[in-house]
Amino acid sequence: MHLEKIKSPADLRSLPAGALEELAGELRELVIDTVSRHGGHLGANLGTVELTIALHRVFEIPEDRLLFDVGHQAYVHKILTGRAGEFAASLRQFGGCSGFPAGWESRFDVGAAGHAGTAISTALGISAVMMREGSSRRAIAVVGDGSLNNGISLEGLNNARRDGRNLIVVLNDNKMSISENVGGLANCLNRIISGGFYNRTKAAAKRLLLSLPRHEKIHRVIRRFEDVLKSLILPGVVFEELGFRYIGPINGHSLPDLLRTFERVKGFEGPVLVHVLTEKGRGCEFARLEPERYHGVSGFDRESGEIPVNNGPTFSKAFGAAMLKLAAAHREVTAVSAAMLGGTGLNGFADAHPGRCYDVGIAEEHAVAFSAGLAAAGMRPVCAVYATFMQRALDCVYHDVVLPRFPVIFALDRAGAVEDGPTHHGIYDLGFLRAMPGLTVMAPRNERELDAMLEFAYVLASPVVIRYPRGGSGDDSACPVPPLEPGRAEVVVDGDGPVLWAMGAETGTALAVAALLRQRCGVDCTVINARFLAPFDAELARRRAQGRLSVSMEDHVLSGGLATALSEALEDTPHGGMLHFGWPADQVIPHGGVADLRRAFGLTPEAIAAKIADRLSAPREHTT
Numbered sequence: 032m033h034l035e036k037i038k039s040p041a042d043l044r045s046l047p048a049g050a051l052e053e054l055a056g057e058l059r060e061l062v063i064d065t066v067s068r069h070g071g072h073l074g075a076n077l078g079t080v081e082l083t084i085a086l087h088r089v090f091e092i093p094e095d096r097l098l099f100d101v102g103h104q105a106y107v108h109k110i111l112t113g114r115a116g117e118f119a120a121s122l123r124q125f126g127g128c129s130g131f132p133a134g135w136e137s138r139f140d141v142g143a144a145g146h147a148g149t150a151i152s153t154a155l156g157i158s159a160v161m162m163r164e165g166s167s168r169r170a171i172a173v174v175g176d177g178s179l180n181n182g183i184s185l186e187g188l189n190n191a192r193r194d195g196r197n198l199i200v201v202l203n204d205n206k207m208s209i210s211e212n213v214g215g216l217a218n219c220l221n222r223i224i225s226g227g228f229y230n231r232t233k234a235a236a237k238r239l240l241l242s243l244p245r246h247e248k249i250h251r252v253i254r255r256f257e258d259v260l261k262s263l264i265l266p267g268v269v270f271e272e273l274g275f276r277y278i279g280p281i282n283g284h285s286l287p288d289l290l291r292t293f294e295r296v297k298g299f300e301g302p303v304l305v306h307v308l309t310e311k312g313r314g315c316e317f318a319r320l321e322p323e324r325y326h327g328v329s330g331f332d333r334e335s336g337e338i339p340v341n342n343g344p345t346f347s348k349a350f351g352a353a354m355l356k357l358a359a360a361h362r363e364v365t366a367v368s369a370a371m372l373g374g375t376g377l378n379g380f381a382d383a384h385p386g387r388c389y390d391v392g393i394a395e396e397h398a399v400a401f402s403a404g405l406a407a408a409g410m411r412p413v414c415a416v417y418a419t420f421m422q423r424a425l426d427c428v429y430h431d432v433v434l435p436r437f438p439v440i441f442a443l444d445r446a447g448a449v450e451d452g453p454t455h456h457g458i459y460d461l462g463f464l465r466a467m468p469g470l471t472v473m474a475p476r477n478e479r480e481l482d483a484m485l486e487f488a489y490v491l492a493s494p495v496v497i498r499y500p501r502g503g504s505g506d507d508s509a510c511p512v513p514p515l516e517p518g519r520a521e522v523v524v525d526g527d528g529p530v531l532w533a534m535g536a537e538t539g540t541a542l543a544v545a546a547l548l549r550q551r552c553g554v555d556c557t558v559i560n561a562r563f564l565a566p567f568d569a570e571l572a573r574r575r576a577q578g579r580l581s582v583s584m585e586d587h588v589l590s591g592g593l594a595t596a597l598s599e600a601l602e603d604t605p606h607g608g609m610l611h612f613g614w615p616a617d618q619v620i621p622h623g624g625v626a627d628l629r630r631a632f633g634l635t636p637e638a639i640a641a642k643i644a645d646r647l648s649a650p651r652e653h654t655t
Contacts, residue, residue, distance in 0.1 A: 040087040051286050055080045059314040069122040070329040072103035074311040074322045078205050083107040085289035093139050096157050100174045102131035102144030112139035125623025145454020147393040148181030159194040173201045181393050192274030195302030205311045270304045279306030346499040349478035351376030353485045367414045369398040375415035375444045395420050399427035406437035418446035418457025425463045433467045438492045446498035447586030452622025458614050462591020465565045472496045472565040474535030477506035487515045504536045518566035526555030530575045534561050534585040534593040543636035569600035576606035583611045590616035612639050
C-alpha cells in the first residue's frame with residue numbers, strides 16, 4: 032500500500048514514479064469507501080485523482096499555494112496532506128474532517144472553498160503579493176468548468192494580465208457542475224474540446240509532419256502549426272486575449288502528460304491557464320454513468336451503488352409539485368435556477384415546461400437579475416436557489432427586484448443548518464432580507480403550507496421570499512392550512528403559559544417543547560407559527576406578551592431573524608420576559624449531522640424545555 036507511506040506531499044514527491052498509478056487506484060478506493068459510509072461528493076473527487084497527484088508531485092504545497100473551486104473536488108488533496116486517517120474515519124462528521132478545504136483545519140488549505148467562483152480572484156491576490164516580493168512560487172487555482180462562468184471567476188480572469196505573473200489556473204473540464212453545464216462558454220469547451228476534433232487534427236498533423244526528414248526546422252514547424260491550430264479552433268484564443276498563456280487540452284487522467292505539462296508550466300511566467308479534461312466519476316462505473324446523481328450523496332451501498340431513498344414528503348418535492356400546479360393555472364409562471372434544478376425539485380417542471388424553465392448555471396447574481404428581466408417583460412418568475420448561495424446575490428435582490436417592485440418569488444431551499452458546514456449553512460440571510468422595504472418574507476410550517484404560500488405569493492404580485500429547510504417537516508397531520516393573511520401569524524395551540532414563537536418548520540420543535548413543559552411543569556403554552564418574518568405580526572406579539580414569557584425558536588442565527596423581530600415588537604411593551612433559541616451569531620457553526628449540531632448548541636426540544644422550565648422557576652422580574 033503506497034498510500035500508507037504518504038503523510039505529507041514531501042512523501043509523495045519521494046515516491047517512485049512507477050508507483051503513482053497504483054497510488055491513484057488506492058486513492059479512488061479510499062474515496063469510494065469513505066463516501067459510501069459518511070456521504071459526501073463522489074463524482075467530482077474521483078475525477079481529480081491524477082490531477083491532484085500531479086500538482087502535489089510537481090509543486091511544493093503549501094509554499095506554492097493551491098486553491099480549489101469549488102472545494103467539493105479536494106478530497107484527494109486532503110488525503111495527500113496528512114489527513115487520510117481523519118478523512119476515512121470522520122468525513123463530514125461533527126468534530127471530524129470537513130468536506131471542503133478549510134484554512135482553520137490545515138495549513139495546506141487556503142481560506143474556505145464551498146462557493147463557486149472565488150479561487151481565481153483569491154489566487155490572483157496571492158500572486159500579486161508574490162510578484163511584489165519577487166517570489167518564484169506559484170498560486171494555483173483548480174477551477175471546475177462549472178465555476179468558470181461564475182461572474183467572480185470572469186472578473187478574476189479579466190484582471191489577471193496585470194497581477195498574475197505567479198498565477199496558474201487549472202481548468203478542470205468535466206462538462207459538469209452539479210447538473211450538466213449550461214451557457215455559451217461551457218458549450219464552446221464541450222463541443223470543440225470534448226468532441227475530439229482538435230486532438231484528432233493535431234494527431235494527424237503530427238503524423239504527417241513527422242514522416243518527413245527529422246530535423247529542428249520540422250520540429251519548429253510542428254510547434255508553430257499547433258499554435259496556429261489552437262488559435263483557429265480552440266477557446267484558448269479567448270484566454271490568450273485576456274493575457275493568459277493557454278496550454279492544453281491535456282488528458283487529466285494521464286499522469287505522464289500531467290507531470291510533463293506541470294513541470295513545463297512551473298517555469299513559465301504567468302498568467303497561465305492549463306486546460307485539463309477529466310471524467311466525473313472516473314473509476315466507479317455507477318458514478319461515471321450517472322454523474323448528477325452521484326455528485327453529492329448521503330451514502331450508498333459500496334457494491335451496488337444503491338442510494339437510500341427518502342420516500343416521505345420533503346419541502347423540495349412539495350415545491351416541485353406546487354410549481355407544476357401553479358404553472359398549469361398560469362401560463363406566465365416560469366422557473367429560474369442556478370445549476371440546481373434537481374436539488375430544488377424542479378426537474379419535473381423542466382420536463383413539463385422546457386420553454387418556461389431557465390437554468391443559468393452557477394451564477395446567482397445573474398439568476399436574480401435575469402428573473403427581474405422576466406418580470407419586467409410580463410412573466411411571473413419563481414427563482415429557486417439554496418439559501419446559502421442566495422447570500423451572493425442579496426444586492427441584486429434589493430437593487431433589481433425590490434426597488435422596482437417586480438413580482439419575483441424567491442424559493443430558498445436548504446434554509447437552516449446543513450451537514451456540509453459553515454460554507455453551506457443557510458442561516459445568515461434574514462438580517463439583510465428583513466430590512467428590505469416591501470419584501471415579504473415567509474417560512475412554511477410544513478409542505479402543505481409551502482404549497483399555500485406559493486399560491487399566496489403569486490396573488491400578492493410583489494417581491495416575495497419563501498424559505499424552508501432541507502428534508503421534510505415531519506408533520507404528517509392532514510389538517511387543512513388556515514388561510515394566509517399578509518403579515519399575520521397562526522396560533523397553533525392556545526394556552527395561558529409561555530408564548531412559543533416558531534419560524535417555519537421549527538413549529539414542530541415548539542409543539543414538542545410545549546408537550547414537555549405540560550408534562551414536567553403543568554403549564555399550557557401558546558404555540559405560534561410566525562409564518563411571516565416580514566412584515567412580522569407585532570400586534571399579536573404585543574397582545575400575548577403581557578405578563579407572559581415570550582420565546583422564539585428559529586433555524587437561523589440569533590440576529591436579524593425571528594428573535595430580532597420579536598425583540599423589536601416588544602421593545603416598548605410591558606412583557607413577562609423573553610428567551611431566544613437559534614444559532615449563535617458570534618461563532619462559526621461547524622459541519623456535522625444536524626441532529627449532532629442541535630445537541631451541541633442546545634437546540635433540541637429537551638434542552639429548550641429545560642431552559643424554559645428553569646426560567647419559570649426563577650424569581651420573577653418585571654421586564655419592560
